[in-house]
Amino acid sequence: xxxxxxxxxxxxRIRCFLGDEGGFVTHFxxxxxxLVILFAGLSVDTANAWRTRTHLQAAADAAAHAAVLALPDKxxxxxxxxxxxxxxxxxxxxxxxxxxxxxxxxNPRKRSFKKDATPLDAVRVVAMRAGTDSVPTFFLKFAGFKxxxxxxxxVAYRQTDACVKPDISANGKITLYKENEFYKSYCIExxxxxxxxxDNRFDDNNRIIVPALSDVSLPGGVTLSTQVGRGTxxxxxxxxxxxxxxxxxxxxxxxxxxxxxxxxKYLDPLYEGQPAYINTTAPVIKLPARDVRYTTxxxxxxxxxxxxxxxxxxFYKETEARQVVIVSQCAMRIGKESKFQDVVLIxxxxxxxSIRFAKEVRLGRNDDCASGGGVEIYAAGDVVSxxxxxxxxxxxxxxxxxxxxxxENGIRGLTIAAAGNVSIRNKARFGTCKGSKEDNLTVAYxxxx
Numbered sequence: 001x002x003x004x005x006x007x008x009x010x011x012x013r014i015r016c017f018l019g020d021e022g023g024f025v026t027h028f029x030x031x032x033x034x035l036v037i038l039f040a041g042l043s044v045d046t047a048n049a050w051r052t053r054t055h056l057q058a059a060a061d062a063a064a065h066a067a068v069l070a071l072p073d074k075x076x077x078x079x080x081x082x083x084x085x086x087x088x089x090x091x092x093x094x095x096x097x098x099x100x101x102x103x104x105x106x107n108p109r110k111r112s113f114k115k116d117a118t119p120l121d122a123v124r125v126v127a128m129r130a131g132t133d134s135v136p137t138f139f140l141k142f143a144g145f146k147x148x149x150x151x152x153x154x155v156a157y158r159q160t161d162a163c164v165k166p167d168i169s170a171n172g173k174i175t176l177y178k179e180n181e182f183y184k185s186y187c188i189e190x191x192x193x194x195x196x197x198x199d200n201r202f203d204d205n206n207r208i209i210v211p212a213l214s215d216v217s218l219p220g221g222v223t224l225s226t227q228v229g230r231g232t233x234x235x236x237x238x239x240x241x242x243x244x245x246x247x248x249x250x251x252x253x254x255x256x257x258x259x260x261x262x263x264x265k266y267l268d269p270l271y272e273g274q275p276a277y278i279n280t281t282a283p284v285i286k287l288p289a290r291d292v293r294y295t296t297x298x299x300x301x302x303x304x305x306x307x308x309x310x311x312x313x314x315f316y317k318e319t320e321a322r323q324v325v326i327v328s329q330c331a332m333r334i335g336k337e338s339k340f341q342d343v344v345l346i347x348x349x350x351x352x353x354s355i356r357f358a359k360e361v362r363l364g365r366n367d368d369c370a371s372g373g374g375v376e377i378y379a380a381g382d383v384v385s386x387x388x389x390x391x392x393x394x395x396x397x398x399x400x401x402x403x404x405x406x407x408e409n410g411i412r413g414l415t416i417a418a419a420g421n422v423s424i425r426n427k428a429r430f431g432t433c434k435g436s437k438e439d440n441l442t443v444a445y446x447x448x449x
Contacts, residue, residue: 044138044139045137045138045139045140045145045148048135048137048138049135049148049150052129052135052148052150053150053152055088055089056089056095056127056128056129056150056152057127057152057154058088059084059085059088059089059095059096059127060085060096060125060126060127060152060153060154061154061156062084062085062088063080063081063082063084063085063088063096063101063125063127063154064081064123064124064125064154064155064156065156066080066081066083066084067080067081067101067103067123067125067156068121068122068123068156068157068158071103071120071121071123071158072120074103074120077101077103077123078098078101081096081101081123081125082096082097082098082101085125085127089127094133095127095128095129095133096125096126096127096128100125100126100127100128101123101124101125102115102116102123102124102125102126103115103116103120103122103123103124104116104117104120104122104124105117105118105119105120105121105122106121106122106155106157108157113155121157121158122155122156122157122158123155123156123157124153124154124155125153125154125155126151126152126153127151127152127153127154128149128150128151128152129148129149129150129151130149130150130151131149134147134148134149134150135147135148135149135150165254166187166188166189166207166209167186167187167188167414167415167416167430167431168187168188168189168414168415168416168422168430169188169189169190169251169253169254169416169417169418170189170190170191170192170253170401170402170416170417170418170419170420170421170422171190171191171192171251171252171253171255171418171419171420172190172191172192172401172418172419172420172421172422173190173192173193173194173195173421173422174188174189174190174193174194174195174421174422174423175194175195175197175421175422175423175424176188176194176195176196176197176200176424176428177197177198177424177425177426177427178197178198178199178426178427179198179199179200179427180196180200180201180424180427180428180429180430181200181201181202181230181428181429181430182200182201182202182203182206182430182431183203183206183234183429183430183431183432184203184431184432185203185205185206185207185431186203186206186430186431187206187207187208187209188207188208188209188430189207189208189209189210189248189251189253190209190210190215190251190422191211191250191251191252191253192215192421193210193211193215193216193217194208194210194215194216194217195217196208196216196217196218196219197219198219200228201228201229201230201235202228202229202230202235202239202244203229203230203232203234203235203431204229204234204235204236204239204243205234206244206431207244207245207246208241208244208245208246209245209246209247209248209251210245210246210247210248210251211247211248211249211250211251212247212249213242213245213247216241216245218241222241223241224240224241224242224245225240225241225242226240226241227239227240228240228241228244253417253418253419254417255397255398255399255417255418255419256378256397256399256417257399257419259346259347259348259378259379259380259399260348260380262346262378263327263346263348263378266302266325266327266344266346267284267302267304267327269281269282269283269284269302274302274325275323275325275342275344277299277300277323277342278300278301278302278323278325279300279301282300282301282302284301284302284303284304285298285301285302285303285304286304286306287303287304287305287306288305288306288308289305289306289307289308289310289311289312289313289314289328289330290308290310292305292313292314292315292316293314293315293316293319293335294316297319297320297321297322297324297326298324299322299323299324300323300324301324301325302324302325302327303324303325303326303327304327305326305327305328305329305330305332306329306330307328307329307330307349310330311330311331311349312330312331312332312333313328313330313331313332313333314333314335315332315333315334315335315338316335317335317336317337317338317358318335318336318337318338318339319334319335319338319339320338320339320340321338321339321340321341321343322340322341322342322343323341323342323343324342324343324344325343325344325346326343326344326345326346327346327348328345328346328347328348328349329348329349330347330349331347331349331351331353331354331355331356331381332345332347332349332354332355332356333353333356333358334355334356334357334358334361335358336358336359336360336361337358337359337360337361337362338357338358338361338362339361339362340361340362340363340364340375341364341365341373341374341375342365342372342373342374342375343375343376344375344376344377344378345375345376345377345378346377346378346379347378347379347380347381348380349380349381350380350381350399350400351381351382351400352381352382352384352400353381353382353384354379354380354381354382354383354398354399354400355377355379355381355382355383355384356383356384356385356386357384357385357386357389358385358386359386359387359388360387360388360389360390360407361385361386361388361389361390362390362392363375363377363389363390363391363392363394364391364392364393364394364413365392365393366390366392366412367392369393369412369413369432369433373392373393374392374393374394374395374413375393375394375395376394376395377394377395377396377397377398378397379396379397379398379399379400380399380400381398381399381400382398382400382401382402382403382420383396383398383400383401383402383403383404384402384403384404385403385404385405385406386405387405387407387425387426388405388406388407388410389404389405389406389407389410390406390407390410391404391406391410391411391412391413391414392412392413392433393412393413393433394413394414394415395415395416396414396415396416396417396418397416397417397418398416398417398418398419398420399419400418400419400420401418401419401420401421401422401423402416402418402420402421402422402423403421403422403423403425404423404424404425405425405426406424406425406426406428407426408426408427409427409428409429410426410428411424411428411429411430412429412432412433413432413433414428414430
């Protein structure tokens with residue numbers, strides 16, 4: 001540091017002052033300290049704001065879900081929302097108050113909420129910390145940022161559409177042949193596309209779900225703008241294929257992948273999933289495959305079919321089975337004109353014909369959609385049928401493909417989940433009943449925002 005001696009002229013004093021570096025480090029340190037505080041503020045205060053936002057989002061989701069469960073009773077729904085908001089945020093919190101819980105209608109296609117609209121099936125909850133309740137900062141307040149305003153919202157809606165769980169789903173392709181009719185929210189989805197042949201008719205809430213619009217193959221001269229409604233209360237005349245088709249990705253069919261494990265469960269009479277008609281105190285009946293054709297199946301019993309050199313369990317013509325569980329280690333061939341009611345069929349054999357139904361087989365009870373009488377089928381390979389198959393409340397899970405040649409309008413209640421393709425050859429009325437797993441398509445309450 002330079003010091004001035006007496007007698008030096010003023011110009012020299014000024015030059016000396018300008019060259020004086022004393023206190024430079026102090027200025028630099030102050031600058032660095034301010035920058036450190038700012039960066040610390042950005043880190044700490046931003047993290048705190050995001051933590052608050054996450055907390056508010058969870059509270060809003062929970063409140064919306066609780067409220068939609070109580071619909072259409074708005075008073076009960078509001079009470080449920082505010083009680084759960086208080087549980088999550090504290091009873092004194094003002095982040096969710098009554099006027100921030102709104103009721104209305106959710107349009108899943110447009111992904112939009114309309115307040116006070118009908119049908120009343122949705123709740124929107126806004127969680128907010130703003131104004132005097134904003135989130136204070138710790139470090140950024142020194143830079144003039146005293147608080148954050150944080151606002152989130154959640155919408156939950158009551159979904160009764162069958163697409164909560166699709167009625168027919170495939171990881172491959174779904175092909176449906178001529179003149180099919182769809183009712184009652186029936187839904188199909190396929191990861192590799194849907195092929196529709198000739199004339200089809202739909203209700204307004206039917207859905208065809210594919211990864212992209214181009215994955216729908218329509219007959220010649222038919223486009224997505226072609227009208228497909230029947231002109232009823234449930235099927236407006238202006239309904240088009242474009243109204244029915246939705247896109248979603250990924251698509252994964254909910255088939256049973258480990259059929260061996262499922263078979264072991266059903267071979268245990270005390271398995272909690274056993275049908276109510278099974279006598280859980282009776283032993284499992286072991287049955288060699290060669291003896292299947294001569295067997296009269298006893299109601300209430302579990303059958304374990306063991307394989308021989310043929311590798312096939314051949315059921316005789318006109319076999320009737322009722323209230324039984326049949327587990328086979330080999331492929332099953334169901335004879336012509338056989339009738340199954342209240343039956344679980346499981347084949348752990350993989351391959352092209354894990355389970356095959358001959359001509360004119362009837363699966364399920366023709367009871368005008370009454371509960372019970374259905375058939376559940378689980379295959380480690382393909383499920384196929386010859387022509388004139390009749391279906392009344394049937395659930396099929398296939399680790400392979402499903403190919404059915406049904407009688408015209410012979411399908412009343414069918415649910416399919418397949419790892420491969422699904423093909424249904426003849427005219428069908430889908431959705432007049434659901435499949436035998438009647439509880440697999442229930443009301444769901446979906447958080448959408």
